[in-house]
Amino acid sequence: MDKWKKTFCPLCYHNCGLEVQAKGNTIRQVRRDKGHPRTKGYMCRKGARVAHYQDHHERLTHPLKRRNGEFEKISWDQAFKEIAAMLKKILLENGPRSIAYMGGGGQGCHLEASFGRGFLLALGSQYHYSPLAQELTGLYWVNGRSYGRQNLYLGPDLDEARNFLVIGWNGYASNAGVNRARERLEEFSKDRDKSLIVVDPLRSETARLADKHFQIRIGTAALFLKSLIAVILSEGLENRAYIEKYCVGFDDITKWFKDFDVASAARVCGIEQRDLEELARTYATQPTAIRSDLGILMDRQSTMNSYLEMILMAICRRIGTSGGNVFPGHVLPLGPHSDERNPATWRTVETSWRGPATTFPLFSETLSSDDCSSTPRVS
Numbered sequence: 001m002d003k004w005k006k007t008f009c010p011l012c013y014h015n016c017g018l019e020v021q022a023k024g025n026t027i028r029q030v031r032r033d034k035g036h037p038r039t040k041g042y043m044c045r046k047g048a049r050v051a052h053y054q055d056h057h058e059r060l061t062h063p064l065k066r067r068n069g070e071f072e073k074i075s076w077d078q079a080f081k082e083i084a085a086m087l088k089k090i091l092l093e094n095g096p097r098s099i100a101y102m103g104g105g106g107q108g109c110h111l112e113a114s115f116g117r118g119f120l121l122a123l124g125s126q127y128h129y130s131p132l133a134q135e136l137t138g139l140y141w142v143n144g145r146s147y148g149r150q151n152l153y154l155g156p157d158l159d160e161a162r163n164f165l166v167i168g169w170n171g172y173a174s175n176a177g178v179n180r181a182r183e184r185l186e187e188f189s190k191d192r193d194k195s196l197i198v199v200d201p202l203r204s205e206t207a208r209l210a211d212k213h214f215q216i217r218i219g220t221a222a223l224f225l226k227s228l229i230a231v232i233l234s235e236g237l238e239n240r241a242y243i244e245k246y247c248v249g250f251d252d253i254t255k256w257f258k259d260f261d262v263a264s265a266a267r268v269c270g271i272e273q274r275d276l277e278e279l280a281r282t283y284a285t286q287p288t289a290i291r292s293d294l295g296i297l298m299d300r301q302s303t304m305n306s307y308l309e310m311i312l313m314a315i316c317r318r319i320g321t322s323g324g325n326v327f328p329g330h331v332l333p334l335g336p337h338s339d340e341r342n343p344a345t346w347r348t349v350e351t352s353w354r355g356p357a358t359t360f361p362l363f364s365e366t367l368s369s370d371d372c373s374s375t376p377r378v379s
Contacts, residue, residue: 004021004031005021006019007019009043009046009050011047012174014179016036016039016043016044017035017036018031018043018047019032019033020050027054027055028051030047030048030050038179042179042180044173044175044182062076063075087099096124099120099123099127100128100129100360101116101119103130104116117336127346127360128360129360129361130362132359133361136297137302137303137361138297138302138304138305139153139302139306140356140357141303141306144339146310150338150357151357152327154313154319154326154327154328155177155325155327156289156291156325157321157324158178160287160322160323161194161324162287162323163195163196163282163286163287164184164185164195164289165199165288165289165290165291166210166292167198167199167221167292167293167296167309168199168200168221168293168295168296168299169291169294169295170202170204170205171206172185172204172206173204173206176293177293185206185209189209189210189211195212196209196210196212197212197279197288198213198214199221200213200215200216201218202215212275212279214269214271216270216271217269219300220269220270221295221305222299222305224271224276225305225309225312226256226308227260227269227280228312229257229280229308229311229315230265231276232280232283232284233254234257234260235280237280237284237316238316239284242314242317242321246314250315284316287322288323289323289325290313313325337357338355338356338357338358340354340356
């Protein structure tokens with residue numbers, strides 16, 4: 001057990017490098033991998049607890065089959081054969097709309113997501129129910145409209161940014177979204193030439209590090225973002241050259257922000273107007289990267305938040321530019337593209353809702369048997 005073996009944490013898409021000591025198949029000790037070329041010895045609390053998630057007492061170690069209200073242990077061969085036979089029977093009798101796949105959010109095992117979706121598509125179904133559909137559908141939709149593909153997403157370019165604007169994300173507690181998040185946050189907090197700016201109703205661990213914390217009222221993120229855009233446009237701080245080269249429809253949206261009452265908006269948000277105006281000028285004139293997360297993505301105005309954030313980045317030349325937000329490279333895209341305007345994109349049965357990135361929320365509905373036909377119904 002004294003030999004340390006290199007592995008990685010599967011609990012977010014950064015896959016930070018770890019070293020573990022194991023006895024048989026059981027992890028006994030975990031430490032950070034200081035020689036990892038990307039994460040460089042970083043490990044958040046999830047990685048430190050990976051042994052618990054790997055071997056907790058409720059983990060299933062063999063297939064269970066319910067018989068007469070009780071679960072009994074069966075062999076893997078029996079499980080595979082019975083599941084395959086059942087799926088084949090359902091598919092032949094009811095068609096691909098009778099089959100759905102639940103899971104594959106990318107956390108815990110990325111291979112499970114790719115194999116699971118591949119298997120689902122091989123069966124002819126598009127019904128993928130995923131936690132991502134409860135967190136990111138608004139963002140997916142905005143990405144599709146803005147960049148042409150719902151699976152294109154932005155990441156902060158912290159190597160070149162002067163300021164780091166954090167909105168609804170507590171990176172000091174969770175690594176997700178930024179590699180070596182705690183170290184990068186401390187870098188911007190401690191460097192006199194840089195600034196860490198946090199927008200969060202809560203005084204989180206990340207907010208405590210901030211040079212400036214905008215403690216807006218819960219549910220006012222959209223109003224806050226709209227106010228920033230209004231200030232920038234009213235003072236002529238938008239980057240006209242970038243807008244003319246890369247953006248479409250700018251003149252159509254400016255009326256939404258003309259003569260906007262920033263003073264009243266600031267009062268509703270619970271912040272000082274002068275602080276809001278100062279942030280707008282800073283973002284428009286200095287290389288500033290944004291990291292937002294579930295604090296606004298699961299807000300009551302989720303899709304609007306993402307759309308306003310995109311407008312803010314676009315008018316200030318922060319999309320695909322150094323020191324702003326860039327498109328990170330990745331082996332597997334974060335979900336596929338499924339434009340709801342395409343009639344080939346499947347809808348949910350009860351609500352006729354088309355899921356961005358072909359993911360449907362887990363609470364949406366259950367498939368009804370009267371819609372299980374071998375020919376997909378589209379409208």
